[in-house]
Amino acid sequence: MSRCVLLGVLAASLGFAVAPGRAQEQEIIRIGLILPMTGPEAATGEQIDNAVRLYLEQNGDTIDGRKIEIVLRDDRAVPDETRQAAKELIADDKVALLAGFGTSPAAAIAAPLATEAAIPQVVMGAGTSLITDRSPFIVRSGGTLAQSAATLAHWAAGHELKKVAILIADYAPGNDALAVFGRHFRAAGGEIAGEWKAPLSEPDFAPLLEQIKEAAADALFVFVPTRQSRLFMEQFRASGLKIQVIGTGELTDDDALANMGEDMLGVITAHFYSAAHPSQENRNFVAAYRAAYGDRPGYMAVAGYDGMHLICQALRKTRGRTDGAALLAAMKGMAWESPRGPVEIDPQTREVIQNIYLRKVAVERGENRNIEFATVAHVKDPDRDEGGHR
Structure with missing residues (x-):
């Protein structure tokens, strides 16, 4: 008789009940x-x-x-x-x-x-x-990136930003952002003034910003990795461009925003989370x-x-x-x-259904923060139909 069987017989003979699934629990x-x-x-x-x-x-x-x-x-x-x-x-x-x-x-x-x-x-x-x-x-x-990018596109088109230039880092998320924002901005009646791509490795945004000046856009939609946001905004301010910078939350992630300096002030983003959410x-x-x-x-x-x-x-x-x-x-x-x-x-x-917030970078309690000023409630992934398919 095996040891396991013997133990089971012994337990039964002593009147102990062996609870089903107890070992698993x-x-x-x-x-x-x-x-x-x-x-x-x-x-x-x-x-x-x-x-x-x-x-x-x-x-x-x-x-x-x-x-x-x-x-x-x-x-x-x-x-x-x-x-x-x-x-x-x-x-x-x-x-x-x-x-x-x-x-x-x-x-x-x-x-x-x-x-x-x-x-x-x-x-x-x-x-x-x-x-x-x-x-x-x-x-x-x-x-999803689409939740934020599409929400931002519709907000921009409805708030006098009728002509938007797009600048992205040339990698998969950047190209996704370009496609989603562009598609939804056009659908909302906006005009894309042009599209520019910077290399992901060691980017220099200055030459691209000089070209963007000629586009006469109302705003510039930007998608770069958070680690490049500070460099981008430094070069944007140095370029003399005076148009509104907009983007998804990656541009002003709270993980790094406090250390990005005053160049980030005034940037408008759409995203699902801000550490300043009240x-x-x-x-x-x-x-x-x-x-x-x-x-x-x-x-x-x-x-x-x-x-x-x-x-x-x-x-x-x-x-x-x-x-x-x-x-x-x-x-x-x-x-x-x-x-x-x-x-x-x-x-x-x-997928997560959630609020997407429009935010503007401002100084609060001595730190750069994403201050929410509008909420779009109960946002689903916008690129899926009612049946849940793309």
Whole structure:
């Protein structure tokens, strides 16, 4: 007789009931967190990782008797390393979910592995709309670039910015921003004065800005990585251009905005999160984040915080069960009050439905801040139809 059978017989003979699933309930729930912790996208990884751990510190790391363990892997935003990390997390660490993903290529390359393993993949960072089409197990907790760019396009066209020039960094997110903003701005009756692209590596914006002067535009839509925002605005001010600079939240991310100087003042952006958002939930979040990490959170932090909330609430709904289909069903349609405002997971697309805020950079309490001046409520990904398809 095997030892397991013998123990079972002994327990029964002594009158003990062996509760179904008790062994599973005591197992650790491992969550694989794949982020760029080093390399050019390290700020993204740091923000998300900080917020995930802050959420667990505030809300506890045990659900129905099962402890949550975060298994962090650094992919350096290199897709091949993302794939390898996902494989190891699934096969070796037996994770119940994958989460993180600072870039769209990272999220896309892990998607087939999440599908094969039938486990949820919570995309906290990547903002390309098509990502959720890559796997039926992907749920997004951050937002899409299209939500912000399209909202900004319609606002601009309705506020006397009838002719807009576009300048982007020449890489996938920049080209997405160009396409989405241009399409929606034209649809709203606006005119694109021209399109300019700067190399992603070691850009010099000055020659392009000289060309843009000739376009006689009312405004300049800009999409560059946050790490290049300060350089761009310094060269913009030096060029003598007097038109309005507009962009999505990447241009004025709170993670870096405080250190960007006065050249950023007056820039108008559209996005889902500002550390200056005037709600009690956000004030509490910002205070806790600053106390823990010595800085204010950016939008990647709130995406990580909400992603962890989504995961934990789904686990509570399933009473700690980690069946992938059950967790996915628990996430669909979930709604809560985030530090950014009300959010909801669209049950058809698995995208976040959220407010998009128009903001203007101004000095408040001695720091550059994104001050909200208008809200567009309940924004879905604008490039999907009613059936949830592109």
